[in-house]
Amino acid sequence: MEALTRHITTELPIGVISDTHGLLRPEALTMLEGCEQILHLGDVGCRDEDAAILERLAELAPVAAVRGNIDTASWAEALPLTLDITVNGWRLHLVHILRNFDSATSCDAVLHGHSHKPRHEWQGGHLLFNPGAAGKRRFRLPITLGKLWADERGLRGAILHLPLC
Template sequence: MQSLAPPSSERRIGVISDTHGLLRPEALRALEGVDRILHAGEVGDPDHLDVLARIAPVSAIRGNIDRGPWAEALPETATLAIGGMRIHLIHDRKTLRADPDAEGWDVVISGHSHKPGIEETGSVLWLNPGAAGPRRFRLPVTLAFLWRGADRPHAVIHPLPV
């Protein structure tokens, strides 16, 4: 289930993916005020992680276009505990070989497809923030916000005005 907007009193996590070396000013403005930023891969430019870190602490994983020594320093997946949630980051959801329920994950975040989406299966929230970099086909340019509500994680897709 998708909520309309995160409450301003909750800790918000900005979720971005598939920037492909293009860190749009609209994305930076949208992320202002978040408590944490998660990048689900295909960063494209390591300097962009430093720019994002000026807004909030960043956790990032490597996507399939991320190559070279800087990218090798990024993990392929990450599991984080943030704001009472266990969050798993993986770039391509199709490569997930674990059972999120068995792992105790509340949220699985992926990118790769450039298609934004939020779905719930059982107790797991699946979030793809879409792509915030160059427009691909007719897909929207988006990022997402994630927060823990009273009973479960919530997310919203945020279209960027580009």
């Protein structure tokens, strides 16, 4: 499937969330307030009612999402496997599982999920950014999401830990 492309111009941060697995925490919603766009990097959920997660996120900002390996309900068939977004000239490539990234893809950053492990590192000329998992806890991994800024100062990201009680 060929990647779709969208273009965004903004001074506001881009919210990045992944692996909600049917659970959209109120803390995640609070942390995503004020974002220009929200990117969901897959594994929204496998039940019919999990489509409501994307609808709820869309109440905060426009949402772009890719399909994850557990996104098997009929509504998820409309989600692309990859998505290319340009933010202020910075090229972002969205994919759920990093090993499915085609290294021939021209981009500045690869945004991915799946592992539930937060990642923010430059490698081979690309920013590899995984916001971690904002839904159900896996093992002892933290519950996190991310924000990206893409402007004349560069491409920068932050991993944010959800303040859970």
